[in-house]
Amino acid sequence: MNNAEHAIKKLYCELADALDIPLLNKVSTHVWRATLNTEWLNKGVPEIQRAAYFGHSPEVNRSYYTDLTDISPLVEMLRRPEGAK
Numbered sequence: 001m002n003n004a005e006h007a008i009k010k011l012y013c014e015l016a017d018a019l020d021i022p023l024l025n026k027v028s029t030h031v032w033r034a035t036l037n038t039e040w041l042n043k044g045v046p047e048i049q050r051a052a053y054f055g056h057s058p059e060v061n062r063s064y065y066t067d068l069t070d071i072s073p074l075v076e077m078l079r080r081p082e083g084a085k
Contacts, residue, residue: 005029030065037065 008029016024033054040050051061 034065034067037061038067041066 012024012027016022037050037054041047047058047062051058054061054065056065
């Protein structure tokens with residue numbers, strides 16, 4: 001593990017404890033790369049630029065770092081008051 005990876009892992013563990021988010025003890029930069037890539041896709045950043053920034057070919061970027069799952073029904077459900085249908 002290089003110095004940057006080690007520092008990031010340490011930060012994630014500190015955040016996991018401080019924010020009570022156990023998942024942060026297990027994730028890597030892959031999570032943030034996928035999140036940012038998808039956010040940028042939604043903001044209209046071209047695929048070739050996103051791929052170049054994250055250091056992958058457009059095909060790898062699309063296959064592993066882009067999540068097009070529509071979670072709006074889940075978000076809507078979670079925003080409803082408890083007991084509402």
